[in-house]
Amino acid sequence: MSGIFGNSLEVSALTKDPSWKRSLEKVMREPGGPKLVELIHATELALFYRWQELAGDGPAQERESMQQAAANLRSLQSHRLGWPDWS
Numbered sequence: 001m002s003g004i005f006g007n008s009l010e011v012s013a014l015t016k017d018p019s020w021k022r023s024l025e026k027v028m029r030e031p032g033g034p035k036l037v038e039l040i041h042a043t044e045l046a047l048f049y050r051w052q053e054l055a056g057d058g059p060a061q062e063r064e065s066m067q068q069a070a071a072n073l074r075s076l077q078s079h080r081l082g083w084p085d086w087s
Contacts, residue, residue, distance in 0.1 A: 020046035024069050
């Protein structure tokens with residue numbers, strides 16, 4: 001899978017450790033630039049995989065945390081990267 005800047009997302013690394021929380025922590029520490037874009041995409045992918053695992057079920061607290069994480073990613077895209085806010 002190729003990112004916006006031609007960087008390959010480490011999908012194999014996500015499948016070994018699909019923790020969207022760890023991925024989100026990396027995003028929050030990244031100051032900006034192409035690496036931030038790559039980390040955001042990887043975190044979105046980790047969230048997607050986790051949603052697939054839950055299949056609509058799972059702990060309500062985790063689902064709420066995942067929704068908040070997705071909102072945080074959209075905010076980062078808008079505020080730190082200057083992307084349009086589609087919400």
